Amino acid sequence: xxxxxxxxxxxxxxxxxxxxxxxxxxxxxxxxxxxxxxxxxxxxxxxxxxxxxxxxxxxxxxxxxxxxxxxxxxxxxxxxxxxxxxxxxxxxxxxxxxxxxxxxxxxxxxxxxxxxxxxxxxxxxxxxxxxxxxxxxxxxxxxxxxxxxxxxxxxxxxxxxxxxxxxxxxxxxxxxxxxxxxxxxxxxxxxxxxxxxxxxxxxxxxxxxxxxxxxxxxxxxxxxxxxxxxxxxxxxxxxxxxxxxxxxxxxxxxx
Numbered sequence: 001x002x003x004x005x006x007x008x009x010x011x012x013x014x015x016x017x018x019x020x021x022x023x024x025x026x027x028x029x030x031x032x033x034x035x036x037x038x039x040x041x042x043x044x045x046x047x048x049x050x051x052x053x054x055x056x057x058x059x060x061x062x063x064x065x066x067x068x069x070x071x072x073x074x075x076x077x078x079x080x081x082x083x084x085x086x087x088x089x090x091x092x093x094x095x096x097x098x099x100x101x102x103x104x105x106x107x108x109x110x111x112x113x114x115x116x117x118x119x120x121x122x123x124x125x126x127x128x129x130x131x132x133x134x135x136x137x138x139x140x141x142x143x144x145x146x147x148x149x150x151x152x153x154x155x156x157x158x159x160x161x162x163x164x165x166x167x168x169x170x171x172x173x174x175x176x177x178x179x180x181x182x183x184x185x186x187x188x189x190x191x192x193x194x195x196x197x198x199x200x201x202x203x204x205x206x207x208x209x210x211x212x213x214x215x216x217x218x219x220x221x222x223x224x225x226x227x228x229x230x231x232x233x234x235x236x237x238x239x240x241x242x243x244x245x246x247x248x249x250x251x252x253x254x255x
Contacts, residue, residue, distance in 0.1 A: 018047050018057035026066050026077055034141065037067060037075040065235050070203050078235070079143055086241040089185045089217065091171035092138045092146065101140040105169075108201065109135040110161045112154060119151050122216045122227040132157020136165060137201050145236050147201040149229040156180070156225065170226065171217075180219045182226075188214040189239065198231045209234030 025031045038046070043054045058075055061067040068078045084095055096103035113133045120127040131151050138146040150170060152160060160173055174180040192212040199206040213230040 013056075014049050014053045015056035015060065018043070018049060018054060019060045021047070022057065022061060023064070023066055026061075031077050033077050033079045034143075035077050036073075037077070039074070068235065069205075071205075079141060082140060082145065082237040084237060084239050086187065086239055089182055091169050092148075093169045093172075096140050099140075102142075104139045104142070105166050106137045106139065107134070107165045108137060109133070110165070112157075115151070119227060122214075123151060123153060123224050125153070130154050132161060134161065134165065134170070135201075140236075143236070144202045145233055147198050147231040149231075151227045153225065174219075174225065180225055182217050182219060183222075185215050185217040191234075192231075194231070202231070202233050204233060204235075211237065211239070 022031070022037070031037065037043070037058070040051060040054050043049075044051055047054070058067065058069075062069060062075075065078055067075050069075050082096075082099060082101070084099075090098075092105075093103045111133055112130050115123065115125055115127060115129045115131045117127050119125075119131060120129060123129075123131065125131070131154055134148075134150040134152070134157070136148045136150070137144050138148055151157075152170075156174070156178060159178060160170060163173055163177075171182060175182060190212050192210050194202065194204055194206055194208045194210050196206045198210065199208060202208075202210075211230075211232040211234055213228075213232060215226075215228045215230060216224050217226040217228075219225040
């Protein structure tokens with residue numbers, strides 16, 4: 001695609017023309033998901049615009065969710081947003097496989113810690129009880145999607161961490177290796193911003209929008225067995241559910 005020199009642009013902001021050209025290449029597949037955009041200097045030469053103009057165009061593509069900046073690596077075409085249904089209790093690996101994505105994990109930390117008030121309440125334990133904390137990054141097609149902070153009762157947690165948690169999902173271990181069937185879970189979702197630690201794990205800027213999902217999973221006897229704080233990239237995922245409406249009983253005045 002030819003592109004007139006910057007001083008020849010007569011209609012609309014110059015950055016908008018660069019943005020439109022790159023967005024078109026993304027939509028047609030000329031720049032496929034996961035591919036890296038050319039470096040700034042090449043875009044400057046190609047479009048005949050200033051560095052400021054190129055950066056503004058990239059900022060707008062980021063805001064549209066079409067590209068993502070990976071610190072220290074460059075700017076990449078973003079994968080299509082993941083749409084996850086909240087209709088049954090499933091784990092990350094199951095969710096990604098159902099969507100045709102390749103799930104992987106990277107273990108960041110595993111250690112015994114004292115449960116703070118919230119963790120203790122969710123696991124039905126006294127505050128200060130020692131529990132196992134496991135921190136992982138979950139990836140879809142190699143892109144970080146979720147930073148997971150998982151808490152387990154110490155006895156089962158010490159067994160779980162003897163496994164390769166980069167390869168074996170915790171849900172599968174609980175059910176398949178330790179006969180702890182998961183019968184349901186309680187979810188809490190809220191909007192949040194990425195702290196420095198979360199941003200580093202997800203390769204986004206601190207302050208980026210994230211979904212914070214708190215999930216407490218229960219085994220038989222309605223016993224809480226797994227409490228997680230899941231930090232999902234806000235630009236990578238959306239959640240959907242389907243709600244049923246109970247038949248409405250008319251009041252006497254309406255009858």
